[in-house]
Amino acid sequence: MPATSPLRPVTADEVDTFWRDGVVCLRQVMPVGWLDRMAAPLEEALATEATADLSAMGDGLAAAGAQRTVDPAVAAEGAARGRFRAGTDHWRLQPEFLDFAVSSPLGALVASLLGCPDVWLYEDSVLVKEPGTEERTAFHQDMAYFHLDGDLVCTTWVPLDRVDASSGAVRYVVGSHLDRIRYRPNLFVTNASIPGTEGEQVPDFDTDEQLGATRIVSFDTAPGDVVVHHARTIHGARGNATTDRRRRAISVRYAGTGTVFSPVPGIPRKAHHADLVAGASLDDDQFPRAWPPQA
Numbered sequence: 359m360p361a362t363s364p365l366r367p368v369t370a371d372e373v374d375t376f377w378r379d380g381v382v383c384l385r386q387v388m389p390v391g392w393l394d395r396m397a398a399p400l401e402e403a404l405a406t407e408a409t410a411d412l413s414a415m416g417d418g419l420a421a422a423g424a425q426r427t428v429d430p431a432v433a434a435e436g437a438a439r440g441r442f443r444a445g446t447d448h449w450r451l452q453p454e455f456l457d458f459a460v461s462s463p464l465g466a467l468v469a470s471l472l473g474c475p476d477v478w479l480y481e482d483s484v485l486v487k488e489p490g491t492e493e494r495t496a497f498h499q500d501m502a503y504f505h506l507d508g509d510l511v512c513t514t515w516v517p518l519d520r521v522d523a524s525s526g527a528v529r530y531v532v533g534s535h536l537d538r539i540r541y542r543p544n545l546f547v548t549n550a551s552i553p554g555t556e557g558e559q560v561p562d563f564d565t566d567e568q569l570g571a572t573r574i575v576s577f578d579t580a581p582g583d584v585v586v587h588h589a590r591t592i593h594g595a596r597g598n599a600t601t602d603r604r605r606r607a608i609s610v611r612y613a614g615t616g617t618v619f620s621p622v623p624g625i626p627r628k629a630h631h632a633d634l635v636a637g638a639s640l641d642d643d644q645f646p647r648a649w650p651p652q653a
């Protein structure tokens with residue numbers, strides 16, 4: 359297995375940025391050996407039941423009357439339509455994903471940013487936008503989906519390709535982790551909230567003029583970079599309609615010391631969390647430990 363340690367330590371400035379802005383781009387911290395190791399499992403993951411075709415889901419929602427989140431940038435005439443495919447909990451099916459989540463440098467990076475002695479895996483996700491993908495990722499807040507309560511929860515976004523604004527770099531609403539509003543989850547390809555959930559609808563920062571002064575950041579990233587956002591930070595992404603580059607990313611979500619299990623109304627529990635009671639501390643059986651490293 360490649361090295362467990364990051365290529366360099368997280369700096370004090372990066373910790374400050376994470377807590378001030380709700381997001382930080384850690385440049386060149388992930389050894390490329392880990393990315394090479396994940397390339398084939400990622401392709402396999404796209405064919406498992408853990409992964410869904412969100413472009414097809416968007417078409418279905420549109421046919422039922424919902425508004426899809428589609429990029430204004432359109433593919434050249436005659437170009438093939440690309441798919442946005444995404445999955446969760448690949449680590450349950452593929453051991454390489456578990457290794458990546460608990461034995462790569464991600465655990466150490468998260469422990470440094472969150473400043474806590476324990477880090478557990480909550481879930482992982484493969485997020486691929488093929489060239490010609492018109493779907494935006496709707497603005498959303500991860501905590502709206504997570505059956506967790508606590509302040510030490512974050513998402514690491516690990517690109518396997520060079521990514522920029524035109525190929526679907528994630529866009530983060532700076533400082534949005536600081537408001538304590540509880541937002542409703544959506545289905546990623548529409549701004550409509552999932553029925554049966556509670557809270558406020560996430561604003562569409564692209565179209566809501568009242569939010570014009572809001573600062574949104576995104577990062578041009580290269581393999582080796584890792585973007586980490588707080589689980590309350592609102593974020594979304596453009597499509598990949600006009601480039602000829604794939605946008606492959608693995609997103610791994612973690613919880614730190616003191617986080618407790620807290621079911622979200624309207625969102626099904628994960629099967630492996632069926633027996634957990636609200637308020638339970640996280641334990642290493644249901645939430646694999648990512649920090650400190652296990653022997």
Ligand SMILES: O=C(O)CCC(=O)C(=O)O
Binds near residue numbers: 483485495607
């Ligand atoms: O990759 C994307 O389009 C969205 C990523 C995301 O929302 C996440 O990892 O939390």
